Structures are given as structure tokens and as C-alpha cells.
Amino acid sequence: MRYELLGPLRVSDGVGNFSLSAPKMEMTLATLLIGAGRVTTKEQLITELWGDKPPKRASAAVHVYLSQLRKFLVTAGDSAGGAILTKPSGYVLVLDDAGYDVTDFQELIRTGRNHQLAGHHEAALEAFELALLLVRGPVLDGMAEGPALSAFSTWVEAEQLDCLELSVESRTALGRHREVISLLDGLITRYPFRESFYRQLMLVLYRSERQAEALRVYRRAQKVLRAELGLEPCRSLRRLHQAILTSDRLLDLPMAV
Template sequence: MTLATLLITAGRITSKEQLVAELWIAQPPRRASAAVHVYLSQLRKFLVSAGDHEGQAIATKPSGYMFRFHGAGYDVSDFQALIRTGRAHHHEGRHEAALEAFERALLLVRGPVLDGMAEGPALSAIATWAEEERLGCIELCVEARTALGRHREVISLLRGLIEEYPLRESFYRQLMLVLYRSERQAEALRVYRSAQQVLRAELGLEPCRSLRRLHQAILTSDSLLDLPLAG
């Protein structure tokens, strides 16, 4: 967790107090400061054995420690850059290029970020953020495929996502739209009723405004739903 904490703050100073908070949360040992020094020493040795021959990856500063990449790649940065590229293509109507960028971004996600170690406040926050970014990227992939008219490709994907994330209304919205555009209006309406039942049971809430509007548009076969960028 020492390395993970330094990685998520790479290029910025991490104080000793922050490291203690991530390593032991609210119950640090009496000699937590000494233990941090030991962990950092062990980490430096590991990094040297892994290729940091000058031992400069972790710099000691007056107020803490800083991890430096020295030109090494960082999947998080690449992921964010690809999302930005994909969004730009999407807004310009270049949906094939957008889809390629989004799919390349998802290939960088090899599993849950910090799986099994995200217990401290900063690590928990970055793990939550990473999962939200991944789901957002999946939504963008679906939007790009939908804009390209490839509706049937995403139906099974969206059904699985709804099963896994039953409170994420955007997946219901996307599934309703692609079912409607696949000439499966009745199924699209059943998806809305399912979302309504889940949200009422779990949260005591009605579906969000955009989901209700889409439901009404499907009921009336609104011609706007036939436009490539409708959502």
C-alpha cells in the first residue's frame, strides 16, 4: 500500500501523515513513523532491483515524499488522454474514431483498481473514481456504437451491465433506446418498468427525468428517436 499511495499522488508530495492514514486508517501503531521509514527503505530497494538503478524514483522532501516516473508510462494518464480524444471525435461526429479511442482506453483496465487494498481514504477515493471512469467509458462506447447504427451489438452487453449495476439509470436508458431502434418497442417499455420497480424498491424513487422522457417518447414513437445522435 505504500507504493500504491505514492503512485496515486505521483508528482506531488505525500506527507508522512498521509502515508500513516492510508496504511493504518484510524489505528496506527505507536511507532508508525518508524514503520513508514522501514517500508520506504524496503520499497526503494525493490524499485532499484526493478530497474531504478539511480534510486531516484522516491524523492525525500522536507514535508514528505514524492514518486517520480522519469518518463515511465502511466496507464491512468493514457486512459484519460484516450477518453479526451474519444470525446473530441464524438463531438465532431467521427464516431468510428471515437469508438476506437474508447475501446483502447478500456483495454488499459485489467481489473478493479487497487483491488483488496483500497481501505485508506485516498486509496478508496481513487478506486471509486477509477470504477466510475470505467463505467463512463463503457457508456461512451455504447453511445458511439449507437450513433453508428450498431444497436444490436450492445443489447446483451447492456443487459449484463444492468444486472451488475441495477441502480445506474444510464444503462437502462441506453438499453431502451437500442431496443427501440432494433424494432423491439415492447421490450424497451419492459426495461423501463423494470427500472421503475428496482428504483422504487431499492431507493424509494421514481426514474430520473431523462428516463421518463425517453419512456414517453417510445410510447408515442417520437421521430426524434430515429436520429443517430438521439439519446
């Protein structure tokens, strides 16, 4: 049995995938998954489902959703029927031997970072790419509105961007800088305030013998940051700009592999 929350919520029994058609049940299961192994109170579930305006029979509705979820999980592979436990203070989703894409995602990024620190960039890149493949889209198809689900959705996006940045670093270290130019250009368009992507694009353009374009990327960053935030580019971006202007030979040195 496997739970997947990095995109539309689904559960697999190893043969097929099972999805919930009712949004409130999806949000209930997603909230329990975020707190897997820990108690989620009924009040927390009510807040995730209805915010600060719950219906009069919210508590009864939660009971119904949990009863239906238990039946759904049995169909999806929880043969013992004990995945969701009732505790005096709330409910606990027990993973036991079940797979969980969020756990796999975190482990792959951790593995990639360790390989990268050791200078093993091929292995690092493989781990980062596997982690990125696990993210199938916005959490709950973008329907995550409660405080816990919204915070989780924001965390997933931040981790995905960090993973993309790390994968670009490993590709660059392997001399595969031309492969990431289009990717970085698109990321800058989508995330115009993330200065690390400007820095990476400037470096790979310079190493691709496109110095003038690298300098234009800096001016683009400078214009956006000044107009939207009233800020100058960060120190590392300014230093890279100066290094490109002077064709600093250090920029040509390959990173350790």
C-alpha cells in the first residue's frame, strides 16, 4: 500500500491507483497524512475543512468522513482496516509498512545533498531527478486551503525549487551547463525574485561562451528587483557580475566531480 500526496491525492495497492471523488474526504485524508504517526485533533480537521465558519454539524460530518475513509482504505489495500486509529484526543494515521511519496521525496533530496557534498555529482543528479519525478502537480490539485494543508503545499513548492537548484548545480559541475539554459530561463520567468536562478543562468551562459547574454541576465535581475522590491541584487550576484565583466578565470574552473 502506498500514499501519494505530492499532487492529486491517490492511494495504491500495488496493482492500481485509488482516488477520492469527494473534496472534503480528500482534505481529511491529506490532513491525517501530513500528521502521520501523530494525533490530529477533531478541531484541526474542522479548521482544515471549513476554516473559521464550520457548519453546525461539523463534528458529525467529520465522523462520517472518517468512517468512509476507513472503508476506502480497506478497498485500497488496508486489509487489516487499522490505518486510521481513534485516540482520546483525536485521530492517528499509521503508516506501518505503507509507502509514502513525501518520505521518499525527503530521503532522495537528503541522499542527493550527501552525494553532492562528497563530489559525486552523477549520483547526486540521479537522486534529485528521482525526487522531482515524485512531484506530480499542486498538492490536492491546488485545493489545499486550510492552514496545515496550505503550509504543506508551500513547503512542497519550496523543496521542489531547492531540488531544481541543486540538480542544476550538479549538471553544471558535470559540464552539462548547456542543458539547463532553457530550464533556468523559464524558472526566472516564473519566479522572478529568486536570485539564485539568475546566478545560475549567468554562470551557465558565461561557460557557454555567451558573455553578453549573461550580463543581460544581470540587468534583467537588477531591473526586476529595483522595480518590484526596491532592492539591489544580492552580494553574490553582484560579485558574479563583476567576475563576468573581467572574465575572471576562476569562472572557467570546473567544480570537483
